[in-house]
Amino acid sequence: MAADGGNDGHAPLITAQDVSVRRAGKTLLEHVNIEVAPDEIVTLIGPNGAGKTTLIRVLLGIMLPDAGTVHRRAGLRIGYVPQRFEADPVLPLTVARFLTLGSERPAVGALDRILDETGIAALRGAPLHALSGGELQRAVLARALLRAPELLILDEPVQGVDFSGQLDLYDLVGRLKRDYGCGVLMVSHDLHVVMRATDRVVCINRHLCCAGQPEAVSRHPEYVSLFGPRAGELAVYTHEHDHAHDLAGHVVPADDADPAHMHLHEKSTRDA
Amino acid sequence: MPESFVLRALVGGIGIALVTGPLGCFVVWRRMAYFGSSIAHGALLGVALGLLFGIGLTPAVLAVSVVLAVLLVVLQRQRLLATDTLLGILAHAALAFGLIALALMEGVRVDLMAYLFGDVLSIGWIDIAWIYGGGVLALAALAYVWTPLLAATLNEELARAEGLPVGRARIVLMLLIALVVAIAMKIVGVLLIVSLLIIPAAAARGFARTPEAMAVLAAGVGVLAVLGGIAASMAWDWPAGPAIVAAATVLFLVSLVMGGARRAAEKG
Numbered sequence: 001m002a003a004d005g006g007n008d009g010h011a012p013l014i015t016a017q018d019v020s021v022r023r024a025g026k027t028l029l030e031h032v033n034i035e036v037a038p039d040e041i042v043t044l045i046g047p048n049g050a051g052k053t054t055l056i057r058v059l060l061g062i063m064l065p066d067a068g069t070v071h072r073r074a075g076l077r078i079g080y081v082p083q084r085f086e087a088d089p090v091l092p093l094t095v096a097r098f099l100t101l102g103s104e105r106p107a108v109g110a111l112d113r114i115l116d117e118t119g120i121a122a123l124r125g126a127p128l129h130a131l132s133g134g135e136l137q138r139a140v141l142a143r144a145l146l147r148a149p150e151l152l153i154l155d156e157p158v159q160g161v162d163f164s165g166q167l168d169l170y171d172l173v174g175r176l177k178r179d180y181g182c183g184v185l186m187v188s189h190d191l192h193v194v195m196r197a198t199d200r201v202v203c204i205n206r207h208l209c210c211a212g213q214p215e216a217v218s219r220h221p222e223y224v225s226l227f228g229p230r231a232g233e234l235a236v237y238t239h240e241h242d243h244a245h246d247l248a249g250h251v252v253p254a255d256d257a258d259p260a261h262m263h264l265h266e267k268s269t270r271d272a
Numbered sequence: 273m274p275e276s277f278v279l280r281a282l283v284g285g286i287g288i289a290l291v292t293g294p295l296g297c298f299v300v301w302r303r304m305a306y307f308g309s310s311i312a313h314g315a316l317l318g319v320a321l322g323l324l325f326g327i328g329l330t331p332a333v334l335a336v337s338v339v340l341a342v343l344l345v346v347l348q349r350q351r352l353l354a355t356d357t358l359l360g361i362l363a364h365a366a367l368a369f370g371l372i373a374l375a376l377m378e379g380v381r382v383d384l385m386a387y388l389f390g391d392v393l394s395i396g397w398i399d400i401a402w403i404y405g406g407g408v409l410a411l412a413a414l415a416y417v418w419t420p421l422l423a424a425t426l427n428e429e430l431a432r433a434e435g436l437p438v439g440r441a442r443i444v445l446m447l448l449i450a451l452v453v454a455i456a457m458k459i460v461g462v463l464l465i466v467s468l469l470i471i472p473a474a475a476a477r478g479f480a481r482t483p484e485a486m487a488v489l490a491a492g493v494g495v496l497a498v499l500g501g502i503a504a505s506m507a508w509d510w511p512a513g514p515a516i517v518a519a520a521t522v523l524f525l526v527s528l529v530m531g532g533a534r535r536a537a538e539k540g
Binding site: 024060061062078080082085087088090091092093094097098101102103127140147 | 301425430
């Protein structure tokens with residue numbers, strides 16, 4: 001029962017076509033396309049204010065696009081790890097209860113297995129609000145996994161997690177993808193995701209900038225350590241050009257651009 | 273027969289406490305104390321309209337409370353003003369118009385104090401029927417939306433992404449608060465009613481490890497407060513509504529001390 005009713009196993013799990021979103025007179029997304037296939041890790045990258053979370057909200061069905069379509073495979077189960085999750089001490093809740101809250105009866109042993117896999121088995125009876133940032137992030141991930149997702153969506157999964165914790169979390173996501181065979185869509189403005197654990201990168205800055213495979217050079221360990229501390233400020237990706245940016249950030253045609261070159265975005269040039 | 277009015281007060285008060293405990297947990301979790309206060313202030317307009325049109329006060333108060341809750345939802349669609357501002361406008365406008373209407377009504381003698389501070393000892397069996405009928409309805413509705421409401425309280429974005437009926441659950445909660453304000457007004461009055469929602473829930477927090485335990489404990493604290501308050505009212509001739517709130521406050525303080533002692537014991 002991995003695939004629903006006769007669906008092609010390799011058809012995309014979710015597809016957004018030509019999606020545009022405007023709110024309060026501001027264009028948040030314009031003509032954006034994205035798709036995630038089963039057994040694929042896609043990273044959505046872009047500077048702050050690029051509309052990454054907006055696109056996720058559209059994919060999840062929380063927000064309706066003003067134009068364009070979103071198609072989910074019939075009955076698609078999505079596990080979602082939101083960008084911000086805070087456990088309010090006023091609400092008494094154990095970790096185990098948090099995981100099972102609102103889900104249909106999970107398979108026997110699933111809760112124990114997932115607590116083990118995410119490394120929080122010792123915390124199952126702990127109050128949710130007593131968890132550290134990294135532990136809480138794992139608990140939210142475990143909650144998503146308990147729903148046996150076919151697509152896992154993680155919005156900036158490493159916020160508030162220290163550097164070694166980030167690497168652990170990416171390794172975990174890669175392992176989970178293998179074990180569960182689910183598609184993964186991760187949002188980041190962080191270089192390391194692109195380099196360490198992704199099959200495909202989609203870069204947006206309100207419009208679709210580019211999409212493609214992360215380049216081998218960016219996986220070099222020295223490169224990782226060089227850009228590590230500044231990961232939140234720079235987004236590096238490689239891509240096939242369909243356009244370039246002029247100094248003001250406007251899109252210009254780029255027929256003669258070098259298709260393999262590396263392209264740097266300063267976070268704030270467009271948004272200031 | 274002094275016993276029978278005391279009995280009615282106890283039965284009515286306990287009925288209210290059993291509902292305000294669990295419902296109050298959501299008021300505390302979702303920081304809706306001001307919403308509760310606003311609905312309660314607006315209830316006075318319901319009293320005025322009820323007298324003006326000669327309909328029962330409880331249905332009139334219920335109607336005005338529901339209208340205020342719906343108006344708030346509509347007004348929240350504009351994004352320039354914050355919810356507490358909107359609530360402040362709705363609450364005080366309803367209160368002001370209610371007071372004006374009461375003052376202008378000729379030939380109607382209104383005991384304003386009874387509505388502001390409650391008159392638990394004048395509860396009749398019809399009031400008790402309202403309390404238990406409305407109370408059972410409120411608890412059943414709360415149980416029905418419990419899981420989506422809890423998930424939405426935890427994280428609304430996550431609950432919506434998981435396809436839970438968040439919007440419906442939130443509207444049900446607002447209507448339940450309106451319902452409880454309407455049926456509880458006679459017990460403690462519009463000025464004190466929110467205390468029955470938040471003080472027992474607050475007292476229960478330190479002793480609960482699950483949301484359900486907190487709801488049950490809050491109901492228990494509320495019942496104790498009603499018993500203590502009415503006993504104090506009988507013994508020392510205190511006004512009953514304020515005496516119930518005072519008893520609840522004492523229980524809250526006791527819970528703080530006990531919680532502190534327990535944490536100290538766990539550490540040591």
